Structure formats: structure tokens, C-alpha cells
């Protein structure tokens with residue numbers, strides 16, 4: 001059995017492995033529960049401190065600590081994502097416990113993890129915590145008297161309490177709860193409840209290389225249970241729990257990509273066809289570009305634009321893996337880049353998958369709900385309107401502008417379309433998404449009001465999406 005390599009900093013070419021990491025029988029290192037807990041506390045503290053999406057912070061955290069094995073990484077991530085999902089309720093219980101015990105607390109990541117252990121894992125304060133909060137190297141420090149008192153007060157409490165206000169029960173800031181309640185009425189609770197669940201993992205079959213039945217059979221042969229998605233004709237929903245997709249041959253050969261069913265539908269509803277000239281105006285890392293290239297069977301011209309050079313760079317590897325050859329990437333200085341003016345009225349299809357609040361993806365990104373502010377929403381609305389205006393310039397007569405967001409807030413969706421049409425009544429008309437759906441997707445019928453597409457996690461079990469199709473009439 002290989003012996004653990006110990007050293008201060010890995011000097012002499014030896015990898016540095018912290019002493020609280022032991023070796024299991026096959027020689028791979030694993031961390032004790034206490035060390036995993038400490039890592040979760042550290043990562044959560046970084047997520048709170050750094051104003052960017054939690055998944056980016058987590059990737060950087062694990063990249064810098066390659067000695068953490070995959071099982072440990074999973075355990076640490078599960079804890080952190082669990083806390084992010086239960087954030088408001090854990091916070092509520094911590095304040096409740098502090099009040100009950102007459103303590104003042106300034107909440108830290110350590111408190112939140114402690115509350116999660118008591119409320120979710122049902123640990124017993126006096127029996128279980130002592131072996132975890134040990135102050136040993138790489139383990140959490142011993143609990144203070146105040147922390148222990150709060151842990152005792154909240155132990156055995158259920159996750160939900162009837163005294164919790166709705167914003168706490170549904171894990172959203174107060175202002176968002178008011179907005180949802182105003183928008184959805186009685187539906188608000190159901191919509192928000194559905195957003196507390198974990199999102200399923202969907203794959204999009206790359207029709208440049210295979211078809212859905214063949215891909216499904218190959219996945220089953222690799223031990224991955226899948227079933228066809230309900231709405232997207234290209235989707236497979238993974239049913240075998242956690243799968244390391246990066247380890248699958250099918251994925252590495254570009255036959256499938258990870259993509260939510262809702263995203264797949266957005267690309268399909270753009271109705272890009274072989275030989276067309278198409279722009280993916282907010283292409284990002286290329287999720288929908290891949291779908292468009294496949295729909296075009298690599299024939300025609302597809303331009304992937306974005307203001308973020310980094311995101312466009314990241315799409316390159318995915319496009320290559322997928323065998324998408326008809327894509328050129330273009331970094332824009334802004335939506336009003338001179339290129340837009342030069343290319344005016346020359347494209348058959350322009351997809352504007354606009355930056356948005358991402359309220360439809362809260363199942364995947366539970367931290368996003370706490371980063372969203374009313375000011376941020378206002379700023380996004382301004383950007384969306386401007387992107388719509390500019391992207392519209394690229395569309396040729398008879399061509400289509402497809403506006404999409406992964407938001408469930410009407411002001412980012414139908415509100416933007418109504419404002420746009422009020423200004424462009426002479427040149428654009430709203431084309432029924434239902435008609436496009438019937439042509440490119442068929443059955444079942446298009447979710448939404450017929451004119452536009454609206455997907456919600458609650459009703460459709462996809463990410464929340466909105467799609468409107470605008471046709472240039474002159």
C-alpha cells in the first residue's frame with residue numbers, strides 16, 4: 001500500500017497531502033468527515049465573500065486543491081449546495097436559536113454548516129459534534145460556548161416551521177416573494193416550491209453524429225439509465241442518479257452534450273435550417289450554438305457573438321468535440337458594435353438568448369436567488385431592450401429574431417416584447433411560437449399562451465424559459 005506523502009509544501013517534487021487525509025485500500029486519498037466539513041466551511045465562506053456564481057468559485061477551489069479526491073469533492077459539494085438550498089431556513093433557525101439562548105451572533109459559514117448538521121442531519125449536539133469540531137489540523141475548530149448553546153437549542157427541529165414567513169419557506173429575498181405573489185397569485189407557492197428541488201440532468205443528442213435511439217442504447221451500454229425527454233425530440237433525461245459524464249466515451253466523442261431540455265427547445269424554435277445565415281447574438285459558451293449548428297447540418301453560416309471573449313473561447317472546445325464546422329466566433333465590443341451595422345438585414349435567423357436574472361435556473365444555481373437585487377433587475381431590463389433593438393437590425397426581410405431568456409419574470413419576457421413591438425410595429429410582427437412548434441417539434445403542444453413559449457420548472461420540469469419569435473415584415 002503506498003504510504004502517505006507528507007511534507008510542508010510538496011518540496012522536492014512530492015505532492016503535499018494534508019495530514020487529515022488518509023489512504024484507503026486502493027491507495028487513493030480520502031478525507032475524514034471532519035476534514036470534509038472544514039473544507040465545506042471554507043468553500044462556503046469563499047462563496048459568500050466572492051461576488052460571482054457559486055459554481056465558478058467551487059471550480060476554482062477544487063482546481064487549487066487537486067489532492068481532494070472525487071468522493072470527497074462530491075461530499076463537500078453536497079454539503080455546500082445543501083446549505084445554499086436551505087439557506088433562508090437555516091438562517092431563520094440560527095436566529096431563532098440565538099434569541100432562545102440570549103446570544104448575539106454574526107452569522108458565518110461555520111454557523112450555517114453547524115445548523116445544517118443539526119436540522120438536516122439530525123445530529124445530537126452533545127454526542128456528535130465533539131468528534132467533528134476537534135481543532136485538529138484541517139478540522140473545524142472546537143465549538144465556542146455560544147455555538148454549542150445554539151446547536152443544542154435547534155437540535156431536533158424540523159426544517160419547516162409554521163412561523164417562518166413565506167419568503168423564508170420558499171428561499172427567496174422578501175422583495176422577490178412580493179413580486180412572485182403579485183405575479184402568480186396562488187400559483188406563486190407552487191412555482192417557488194418547484195424551484196427548491198434539484199434539477200434533473202438532461203443530455204442533448206448531437207444529430208451531427210448520431211440519433212436519439214442509438215445514443216440511448218450506447219448510454220445504457222455504458223451503464224447510464226436514460227429516458228427520452230417529454231418535450232424535446234433530442235433530449236435524454238438521466239435516470240441513474242449521479243453520473244460522471246466527463247468519463248463517458250459518448251460525451252468525449254461529442255455524441256451528447258449536457259443541456260437542459262428547455263435550452264434544447266430554444267435552439268429548436270429558432271428554426272435554423274441548412275444553408276441559412278444565422279447569428280447566435282449572445283452565444284456565451286456555445287450551448288445553443290451547438291444546437292443551431294446541428295439543426296443546420298453544418299451547412300450555411302453561423303456566427304456566434306458575445307461581449308465576453310472568455311465565454312466564446314470556451315465554446316471552441318465544445319464545437320470541435322461536436323464536429324460543428326460552420327461556426328465563426330465574433331467578440332462584440334457591445335451590442336452596438338460596428339459589425340452589427342455592417343451586417344444589417346442579412347441574416348435569416350437571429351437568436352438573442354439575452355442576459356437575464358436566471359430565475360428559471362434557480363434549481364441549478366440556488367445561490368443566484370440571493371445575489372439578485374431590484375437594481376440588478378432594472379439594469380438587466382435596460383440591457384435586454386438594447387440587445388433586442390440591435391439584434392433586430394441583423395434580420396433580413398422575412399427573417400426572424402428569436403428572443404429568449406431563462407427568466408420567469410414577465411418584465412424580462414413578454415414585457416420586453418410588447419415594448420419592442422410598440423416601437424417596431426411597421427417592421428416586425430409577433431409570429432406564433434405555437435406555429436413554429438407544430439412545424440419543428442410537433443406534439444405535444446407548445447406550453448405557453450400559444451403566442452410565446454413559457455416553460456416553468458413546476459409545470460414542465462425544465463428550467464424556466466421564455467421564447468418569442470419576431471418576424472421582419474419590411
Ligand SMILES: C[S@@+](CC[C@H](N)C(=O)[O-])C[C@H]1O[C@@H](n2cnc3c(N)ncnc32)[C@H](O)[C@@H]1O
Pocket residue numbers: 263281282283284285286287288289305306307308311332334335353354355356383387
Ligand atoms: C444567457 S447567457 C447565454 C447563454 C448561451 N446562449 C448558451 O446557450 O450557453 C447570456 C450571454 O449574453 C452575453 N451578453 C451580455 N451582454 C451582451 C451584449 N450587450 N451583447 C451580446 N451579448 C451579451 C453574456 O456574456 C452571456 O454570455
